[in-house]
Amino acid sequence: MLNGGIHLSILIGPVVPQPAPQEMIDALQTAQVTTSAQLTGFQLTFTVGKGSSLLTSMLPSGAFDPIVTRIILIVTVNGQPNVIADGVVTRHELTPSNDVGKSTLTLTGEDLSRMMDLVEMPFMRYPAMPVIARVYLILAKYAVLGIAPIAVPPILPDVSNPTEEVPTHIGTDLAYLKQLAEQSGYVFYIEPGPVAGANIAYFGPDIRIPDPQPALTVNSDAATNVETLSFSLDGTQKKITVVTVLDPFTHKIPIPIPVPDISVLRPPMGQRITPPSKVEFYEGGATLSLAAAANQALGVVWKANDSITAQGTLDVLRYGQVLRARMMVGVRGAGIAYDGLYYVNTVTHSLKRGEYKQNFSLSRDGLVANVSGVTP
Incomplete structure (x- = not known):
C-alpha cells in the first residue's frame, strides 16, 4: 500500500514472520490498529473472491490460524519506518457475498501479551x-x-x-x-x-516519554495539521484517596494517610490545577505490610486521574509522521486555556488504499500551559 510517501508492510508467519505474499497485499481493504494504555490490538480486512489464494490455499493450510500466526505491521512515513503492531491472530471471520468484490476475510489480533495468557x-x-x-x-x-x-x-x-x-x-x-x-x-x-x-x-510506573512529538495545530489556517480536536474538563475526576495502615509497632492502631490526586511522574502540565471534588477510602491497606501499603499509596499517586481530556483525528500525511501513544505531544491554536503539552493515551491507526488517518485521545491536569511554547 503506497501513497504520497506512506507505505504499509505486512509480515506474517509463525514465530519469525516473513513478508506477506503479493496477492495478500493486493487484497487488503483496510487495516486498523489501536494502542491503549496496556494493549495493542489490530484488525485486517481483505477482499476475497472464490478463486482467491487466501481462500483456496492460505486459509485451508493454516496460514491464518489463531495464536500460531504472528503478524507485524510496519508503516513507513517519509522514509521513516514505524512498527505499529506485532502480535498474534486471535480470530478470523469470513463474510461471503453474492455481490462481486464484497466477500471479505477479517483477521483480528492482539499484541504478544496474548502469548502470556494461554x-x-x-x-x-x-x-x-x-x-x-x-x-x-x-x-x-x-x-x-x-x-x-x-x-x-x-x-x-x-x-x-x-x-x-x-x-x-x-x-x-x-x-x-x-x-x-x-x-x-x-x-x-x-x-x-x-x-x-x-x-x-x-x-x-506509568510515565510518558518526555520528548514531545510535533505539535497538533488547530485553528491556524494553512498551519493546521489536524482534522478535528475537542477538549473537555471533568470536575468530578479529581479526588483525595485515604489509605489506612496499621502502626508498625503494635499493628493495631489504624493510621489514615490522605493521598493527593497529583502524579509525581506525570506532572499536571497546567498552571490552574483542578481541585478534588470527593474523598475515597482505599480498602485493604490495613492488611498489608508497611512496605506493601506504601507501594499501594505510591500507586495511587502515580495513577492520578487527569481532569482534562481531548479527542481528535488527523491525516498522517499532513501531520508528517505517526503520532505515538504513551508519549507526549504539544497542542497550539486552541487558546490560552488549552494550549500546551498533553499525554497521548490512545491512538487508533486507520489505513486503506490512499488514506492513513489516526484517531487519538489526550489528557492532562490543569488549564493554562506551564511551558512557554511547544515543539513546531
Whole structure:
C-alpha cells in the first residue's frame, strides 16, 4: 500500500514472520490498529473472491490460524519506518457475498501479551524472591519471541520471610504480572518495535516519554495539521484517596494517610490545577505490610486521574509522521486555556488504499500551559 510517501508492510508467519505474499497485499481493504494504555490490538480486512489464494490455499493450510500466526505491521512515513503492531491472530471471520468484490476475510489480533495468557500455572512458588526477580524470571520465557524486558524495581522492596509467607503464582503469566504491577502501583504492557520482530515488555510506573512529538495545530489556517480536536474538563475526576495502615509497632492502631490526586511522574502540565471534588477510602491497606501499603499509596499517586481530556483525528500525511501513544505531544491554536503539552493515551491507526488517518485521545491536569511554547 503506497501513497504520497506512506507505505504499509505486512509480515506474517509463525514465530519469525516473513513478508506477506503479493496477492495478500493486493487484497487488503483496510487495516486498523489501536494502542491503549496496556494493549495493542489490530484488525485486517481483505477482499476475497472464490478463486482467491487466501481462500483456496492460505486459509485451508493454516496460514491464518489463531495464536500460531504472528503478524507485524510496519508503516513507513517519509522514509521513516514505524512498527505499529506485532502480535498474534486471535480470530478470523469470513463474510461471503453474492455481490462481486464484497466477500471479505477479517483477521483480528492482539499484541504478544496474548502469548502470556494461554497457560494457567497450577502452583508456582517464589520463596524470598523480590518482585523484580519474579518479573524477569517470568519474562525470560518469552525471549524467543523477541521480547526484551525493561522492569523497574518497586520503590520500597517488599521481600517476605519464607518462614512466614511464600509468594505464590496461580493463573497465567500475564495475570500474575498485572497483579504484581497493581500491587506496586505500576503498569505492564508490551510495546512493539523499535524494529520488526523486537518488542519491549515494560514493567514500571506509568510515565510518558518526555520528548514531545510535533505539535497538533488547530485553528491556524494553512498551519493546521489536524482534522478535528475537542477538549473537555471533568470536575468530578479529581479526588483525595485515604489509605489506612496499621502502626508498625503494635499493628493495631489504624493510621489514615490522605493521598493527593497529583502524579509525581506525570506532572499536571497546567498552571490552574483542578481541585478534588470527593474523598475515597482505599480498602485493604490495613492488611498489608508497611512496605506493601506504601507501594499501594505510591500507586495511587502515580495513577492520578487527569481532569482534562481531548479527542481528535488527523491525516498522517499532513501531520508528517505517526503520532505515538504513551508519549507526549504539544497542542497550539486552541487558546490560552488549552494550549500546551498533553499525554497521548490512545491512538487508533486507520489505513486503506490512499488514506492513513489516526484517531487519538489526550489528557492532562490543569488549564493554562506551564511551558512557554511547544515543539513546531
